[in-house]
Amino acid sequence: MPALNPGYVPRAAIRRRRPTPPARARTDLAHLATRLTARDLWLIEMLHEHKVLTTHHIHALAFTSSRTTNRRLRELYHLNVVDSFRPLRTHGSAPEHYTLGKAGAELLAARAGVDLPATGWRKDHTARIAFSPTLEHTLGVNTLLTQLATTHGSLQLWLSERSATRLWGDWIHPDAYAHHTGAGSQLLPFFLEYDTGSYNLARVEAKLPGYAALAATTGTRTPLLIHTSTTRRETALRQRLADTTDRLELPLATTNTQLFTPTAPAWLPLTTTAAPTDRLTLPQLATHWPDLSPAGTPETTLPAPGRHTTLPWRPTPPRPPTDTP
Incomplete structure (x- = not known):
């Protein structure tokens, strides 16, 4: 996996690779739920938990083909499940950086039984991450x-x-x-x-x-x-x-x-x-080191998934990675 740190320009302008299509303006959650796989739901939870993942991260964690990775992420982008940006670099080009889209956040909230604000998602969610000094x-x-x-x-x-x-x-x-x-x-x-x-x-x-x-x-x-x-x-x-x-x-x-x-x-x-x-x-x-012990486990001190929306305990999809959406 290529290094991500060298070459970033602090607070650089963000260049969109593709325009926002009209279809992204509104998504019916009931219809959306029929088009998402278990791996897609896992990705929604991962983006909520870890804020931003690049194409390289998602490929390594959940797919075996870069072509299939890009195709599925593009489909999820047009469904407004994910959003994306690409930081400018002084040398070369950065991979696409994916964040949680509005429809993804709404689905996450519905599954957890909370309102959208409880997920922490806002209209400027992607921009805040893209221009964050801690990116x-x-x-x-x-x-x-x-x-x-x-x-x-x-x-x-x-x-x-x-x-x-x-x-x-x-x-x-x-x-x-x-x-x-x-x-x-x-x-x-x-x-x-x-x-x-x-x-x-x-x-x-x-x-x-x-x-x-x-x-x-x-x-x-x-x-x-x-x-x-x-x-x-x-x-x-x-x-x-x-x-x-x-x-x-x-x-x-x-x-x-x-x-x-x-x-x-x-x-x-x-x-x-x-x-x-x-x-x-x-x-x-x-x-x-002798006598090591976890600071907490999902069965004891960690809150159950859904209590604060959902948490992906395992950083791999809920089924073996495949090359099918």
Whole structure:
């Protein structure tokens, strides 16, 4: 999957690839429901949960053919189920970026038994995402989790920053929460901090006591993974966090964009008391730390789907990916 970060122009004009057809102005939900598949409904929930996914993300997660991916997304666009934009780049072209369309939001609200405003959708929904100063960060998080969901194991659970904050906001504000399962079925629950280098190191360090407080309050032990922008940033961050991590007894590992690949050992546990270790894969991290436990599961502390509209617990379609709509 190509990198998404380089070349973005902050607050650049958004270029539409295709005009808005008159048919998008109004959609009958009863008729629409007969034209959507289980995979389409999954995509509606994913776009609501994670705000924006590119063609590359959707192809990797739900389709086996790029041609079929583009054809189905184009059909959903004309049905107003999804909306899209394409950011301008200084070099090359960006993939299409998909967001939740009005009909998709209305269908989501109807399935959850709430009014449209409860979904958070507004007329300027796509424009707000396209011009958001955090777009690059959101895309970085979604790219990383998509890679982990489609290579070297699978993700059984993937919650966005918004959902994680709703659940654990009294203590922490992670960029994502996920459950990764490797080939040996070893579960690794983890919080993710996606560090772009925009915060000073003291601000990153100030987040750690919240994770320790959550663990102490709930009796859980969930690792924190920090993905940084460069090798130099990772080295400085590890030096700053080492003493605090040991004092709080936090399972924490780091990696950086320059060396990260989903299948290679990329995560380096942080400790000052134990013997140094090599970089590990996610399945190896699951066995490196003893007595890990999830921060919550859908059967216990997480709200049931539909309570706050619907949440896609599994970041893969509800049926095996196919090349048919």
